[in-house]
Amino acid sequence: MSQDFTIYNTLSRKKEVFKPVIPGYVGMYVCGPTVYGEAHLGHARPAITFDLLFRYLRYLGYKVRYVRNITDVGHLVDDADEGEDKIEKKARLEKLEPMEIVQQYTVGYHKNMEQLNTLPPSIEPRATGHIMEQIDAVKKIVEQGYGYEAEGSVYFDVEKYAKDHDYGKLSGRKLEDMLENTRELEGQSEKRSSADFALWKKADQTHLMQWAAPWSDGVPGWHMECTAMSTKYLGERFDIHGGGSDLKFPHHEAEIAQSVGAYGKESVNYWMHNNLITINGQKMGKSLGNFITLNELFTGKHELLYQAYSPMTVRFFMLQAHYRSTLDFSNEALLAAQKGFERLMKAIDLLPRLKPANESTIDAGKLINDTWGAMQDDLNTPVALAHLFEGVKWINAIHDGHQTATKVDLDKLQKFINEFVFNVLGLTNETDNAQGTVDEKFEEVLNLLLNLRSEAKANKDYATADKIRDQLKEIGVVVKDKKDGFEWEIIE
Ligand code: ZN
Numbered sequence: 001m002s003q004d005f006t007i008y009n010t011l012s013r014k015k016e017v018f019k020p021v022i023p024g025y026v027g028m029y030v031c032g033p034t035v036y037g038e039a040h041l042g043h044a045r046p047a048i049t050f051d052l053l054f055r056y057l058r059y060l061g062y063k064v065r066y067v068r069n070i071t072d073v074g075h076l077v078d079d080a081d082e083g084e085d086k087i088e089k090k091a092r093l094e095k096l097e098p099m100e101i102v103q104q105y106t107v108g109y110h111k112n113m114e115q116l117n118t119l120p121p122s123i124e125p126r127a128t129g130h131i132m133e134q135i136d137a138v139k140k141i142v143e144q145g146y147g148y149e150a151e152g153s154v155y156f157d158v159e160k161y162a163k164d165h166d167y168g169k170l171s172g173r174k175l176e177d178m179l180e181n182t183r184e185l186e187g188q189s190e191k192r193s194s195a196d197f198a199l200w201k202k203a204d205q206t207h208l209m210q211w212a213a214p215w216s217d218g219v220p221g222w223h224m225e226c227t228a229m230s231t232k233y234l235g236e237r238f239d240i241h242g243g244g245s246d247l248k249f250p251h252h253e254a255e256i257a258q259s260v261g262a263y264g265k266e267s268v269n270y271w272m273h274n275n276l277i278t279i280n281g282q283k284m285g286k287s288l289g290n291f292i293t294l295n296e297l298f299t300g301k302h303e304l305l306y307q308a309y310s311p312m313t314v315r316f317f318m319l320q321a322h323y324r325s326t327l328d329f330s331n332e333a334l335l336a337a338q339k340g341f342e343r344l345m346k347a348i349d350l351l352p353r354l355k356p357a358n359e360s361t362i363d364a365g366k367l368i369n370d371t372w373g374a375m376q377d378d379l380n381t382p383v384a385l386a387h388l389f390e391g392v393k394w395i396n397a398i399h400d401g402h403q404t405a406t407k408v409d410l411d412k413l414q415k416f417i418n419e420f421v422f423n424v425l426g427l428t429n430e431t432d433n434a435q436g437t438v439d440e441k442f443e444e445v446l447n448l449l450l451n452l453r454s455e456a457k458a459n460k461d462y463a464t465a466d467k468i469r470d471q472l473k474e475i476g477v478v479v480k481d482k483k484d485g486f487e488w489e490i491i492e
Pocket of ligand 1: 030031032226251
C-alpha cells in the first residue's frame, strides 16, 4: 500500500505531498471544544473531518498520535482579552462549580462524538491540567523578548514580533489592517498595542479559577494551551495541526507566533482547516435562532427541523462535501443525504447475497482504484462517493440481472466496502441491530405465508388461499397474483 497522498496546506496555500517528520509516524493536533454548552453542528464538522483523516492515515499504515484538547479555562467571551471566561460565566449563571460545567459538557460532547462514530483521540489533554507547561512557555516567550508584563498580565508583543517575522502569514491578514480596525481600543488598555494578545491574565479576587504564576495569580491566555500541549505531546516540530477555518485568526496565527517566540521555530508542518457550516445560507449564531445542537438534530426537537436526522445521516451529509467547501445545512439537503445513505446501505446489504457469474461485466478494480485515488487527493470525499455510488448501481444491476460479476470481483467489492465505507468513512449501518433484523424476519414470515397460499391454490383449496389474501389485506399487505407467482406491497 502506497502511503502517498496530498493535503492542502493552509500556510502554503497549495496541495502538498504529505511527508511525516518521522517516517511511518504522524503527530496531529486538533483544537477541540470549549466545554461551556452542548455540542452543536459547528463541532460536528471538524470532529468528522479530522476523524476521517485519522482513520485514513491508519488505513495507510501510519501510527498516528491524535491529540485533541478540551478547553476548560482561558477562552474569553470576546477576542480582545477583556471579556469573562466562557466557562466561569456559565458557572455563575447556573450557580455551579466551573468544573461541574466542564464535566457536564465534556460528557455530553463525548456522547455526541460516539453517536457520530468518531474515534476517540489518542490523548485528550485539558488546559487546566497543563497550567505549569503554559507558564513555562510564557516564561520562554518573555525571555526571548516577545512577551512583556503589564500590571500582572503578560502580553505577546505583536509589533516587535512582526519586525522579525511574518505575523498574519496563515490568515493572510496584514498588521496595519489589524491595527486600523482596533484603533479605538488604543489608550484604554494596558497593552502596548491593540494587536497584542494575552499570554497570562491577572485574575481579580472574584475569579473562580486562578493559579499562581510569577506575574500574578491568574489564568493562561486561550492560545497558550494549544502551544503548550501540542509541544508536550508531539514535540517542537510535528506534522498536522487542524481545526475549523474560524480558528485561523487569531487563535492559530497566535499559536505560530508563540512557537516562534518560545522555541525559535514554527512547530507545524501542515495546517489543515475545515470550512464552516451555514444554515439555509446564513451563518450559524445564537442571535439568529438557527443554532442547532446535535441533540436537537438527532431528536428533531428544533423549530427549524422537519424531523429527526440520525447521526449517520449527518455524517454522510458532511462527507458528501469536501472539507474545504462551505456546507449549507437545510432540511432538503439532509433529506437527500438520508435517502442517499439508505440507498448505499441497502446495496451493501444486498452485496453478500448476489450470485456470482462466470464473467464480469463490471470493472471492480478500476472503481476501487478511482475511489482511493480521490481520497489521496486531499481527502476528496465527494468524488470518492461518486465512484462508490457507481458501485451501488452495479450491485443493483447485478441483483436485477442486468450486469454480472465473478466471485473474485464480488469478494473484491466486499473487501473494499468494509475498508472504505466502514473503516475509513466511518459509516455504520444503523439498522443493523434493531430495525433491519425485524424487517428481514417479517419478510421471511410473509413469504412463508404466501408460499402456503400458493400450495393451497395448487391444491384447489381456494377458500384457504382467499382467506390468507383477505386477512393480509386487512393488515395492509396487498397481494397480487402474477403469471409466475405473486407480488406484495405494503399500503400505509
Ligand atoms: Zn487550539
